[in-house]
Amino acid sequence: MLRYANPANFLRLAGFLIPPLAVVTAGLLAVGLYLAVLAPADYQQGETVKIMYLHVPAAWLSMFVYIVMTASALGTLVWRHPVADAAQKAAAPLGAGFTFICLATGSLWGKPMWGTWWVWDARLTSVLVLFLLYLGLVAVWQTFEDQGRAARAAAILTLVGVVNIPIIHFSVQWWNTLHQAASVFRMGGPAISRPLLWPLLIMAVAFTTLFLTLHLMAVRNEILRRRLRRLSILEASAAETPIATTGGFADALARN
Numbered sequence: 001m002l003r004y005a006n007p008a009n010f011l012r013l014a015g016f017l018i019p020p021l022a023v024v025t026a027g028l029l030a031v032g033l034y035l036a037v038l039a040p041a042d043y044q045q046g047e048t049v050k051i052m053y054l055h056v057p058a059a060w061l062s063m064f065v066y067i068v069m070t071a072s073a074l075g076t077l078v079w080r081h082p083v084a085d086a087a088q089k090a091a092a093p094l095g096a097g098f099t100f101i102c103l104a105t106g107s108l109w110g111k112p113m114w115g116t117w118w119v120w121d122a123r124l125t126s127v128l129v130l131f132l133l134y135l136g137l138v139a140v141w142q143t144f145e146d147q148g149r150a151a152r153a154a155a156i157l158t159l160v161g162v163v164n165i166p167i168i169h170f171s172v173q174w175w176n177t178l179h180q181a182a183s184v185f186r187m188g189g190p191a192i193s194r195p196l197l198w199p200l201l202i203m204a205v206a207f208t209t210l211f212l213t214l215h216l217m218a219v220r221n222e223i224l225r226r227r228l229r230r231l232s233i234l235e236a237s238a239a240e241t242p243i244a245t246t247g248g249f250a251d252a253l254a255r256n
Contacts, residue, residue, distance in 0.1 A: 007086075010220075014216045021216070032203035036050055039199050051109040053199055053200060056200060058098045058102040061211055062102050065098060069087075069088050073155035088137075088155065096135055102127060
């Protein structure tokens with residue numbers, strides 16, 4: 001993986017991976033949504049259970065993206081990985097998007113099940129904190145003009161905020177919440193019947209490949225944006241040098 005710390009190598013890798021990933025993502029989303037529509041209604045929740053095909057994958061991705069950002073933060077602070085800060089910056093808006101989908105679909109699902117759009121229980125509150133963390137990280141990148149300072153500040157904030165991930169995951173076990181416990185990855189196997197489980201798993205993989213595709217595109221754009229900025233600065237410096245030289249020559253003539 002160290003060879004892809006070189007931005008040029010990463011750009012070549014991204015250019016190779018993005019087209020097939022996009023095709024796979026489109027296919028998985030089409031199959032997952034098709035199976036979700038055909039899936040039977042739940043005996044308790046009825047057709048509203050189908051909201052989980054967006055809600056659950058978005059919830060998984062909201063935490064997965066933050067773990068990716070944590071790894072990138074370590075790459076920035078510990079190993080000085082040249083692409084790590086670009087990867088972290090590119091992931092923050094995507095993580096905020098998945099977390100927003102999780103919160104929005106959770107509210108839509110909670111209204112008919114719980115009788116309210118929102119409750120301040122541990123799971124929902126900790127996910128809201130995660131959403132605010134993402135927005136804060138996006139703001140950090142926009143606040144500092146120096147990309148090096150922004151990368152270090154964002155990396156520190158990311159490492160501090162990672163404590164929220166186990167809180168989200170174990171909140172249902174640690175506190176008495178309205179949110180249901182894990183029903184897919186648990187001891188004893190999934191508690192969901194197979195006609196409902198397969199579309200969910202396919203949608204989870206589709207959301208994951210969607211994130212990988214968008215993340216590679218965003219990191220590539222960030223690297224190219226930084227290259228363009230450096231070239232613009234060099235061009236501006238080169239344009240100012242002859243002017244300064246000419247001015248100095250004219251002053252010398254005036255003095256003579």
